[in-house]
Amino acid sequence: MIQPEHQTTLTEKLGQSGLRATRQRELIYGLLLEQRDHPTADEVYARAKQEMPSISLATVYNCLETLVGCHLVKQVNFERQPTRFCPNLHEHAHFHDEKTGRVYDIDLDDRTLAKLRTVLPEGFEPRAVEINFRGVAAPAKKRATRSATAAR
Amino acid sequence: MIQPEHQTTLTEKLGQSGLRATRQRELIYGLLLEQRDHPTADEVYARAKQEMPSISLATVYNCLETLVGCHLVKQVNFERQPTRFCPNLHEHAHFHDEKTGRVYDIDLDDRTLAKLRTVLPEGFEPRAVEINFRGVAAPAKKRATRSATAAR
DNA sequence: TCGATATTTGGATTCATTCCAAAAACCCAC
């Protein structure tokens, strides 16, 4: 399931915050790494139950919150929709396809980020930026998968 | 209350969609123009009741939705917080101050927007971008009000 | 003024998320 190197990362990061690497946390982190389609908590729950039928929704929420808290996972919000989760830690934007509902990761290079930062007047210290595109995506078959990763 | 030119704009824009300029819609649009602090629906409701005690929360939601629908008002979402509304129609980003909860409008020039668009691979057609900074703002007293407009 | 249509209203409902307190799992010292 979860690959040894990720396993280590998980245990380390959790440990740094005095938290334990439980079976549930491993499972959920593993699921996110395995299928990087920006699932909602409910979707993660559904997937988790297949592996661990006894897991509860509350636990899924708890685990996701924990993973976000120790920077192993990021959360994405579109309008008023349920929060989605992704294990992509690179600075990246999201593209939300209005037609299909799919979410694509869009890589952001440092130059662009630096540029963007310049719109802020003096005194504004950003700790994070969130960039969400909304529109229609018709990614060129081969290309798209390289720079943008499909997701539901 | 609402200034004649805005009044006209409102009636026009509504009319274009076959909608009526009701007292409630005028009131709410006026309130948003008057106090540009990105209020939530609840806050708008509270303000509206002072002018029109009989107005209902459902109506406030309806009106806000209508105004957004005919592009007189934009909505902003931060994480899981209640939606906020602003009558600033320029393309602009938002800066959310984690300390105070205030929201600042950040002007975006066309060059920056064009630049940002270039991060999208072929085939991605954005209809809108949403840019939210999160951090701490200590706007220089005089400057800030020019380029960024304070809000709660 | 009338009638067709759009809007408002209060209350009930939805649904994602959070809270809670009890049960279970974990881990370290002995």
Next chain:
DNA sequence: GTGGGTTTTTGGAATGAATCCAAATATCGA
């Protein structure tokens, strides 16, 4: 290994923003 203090998990209840609903009102053009 065992016990005890701490963390986690769990199911169900609670929250809260937003939406839905059907009846009452308001609006607009003829």
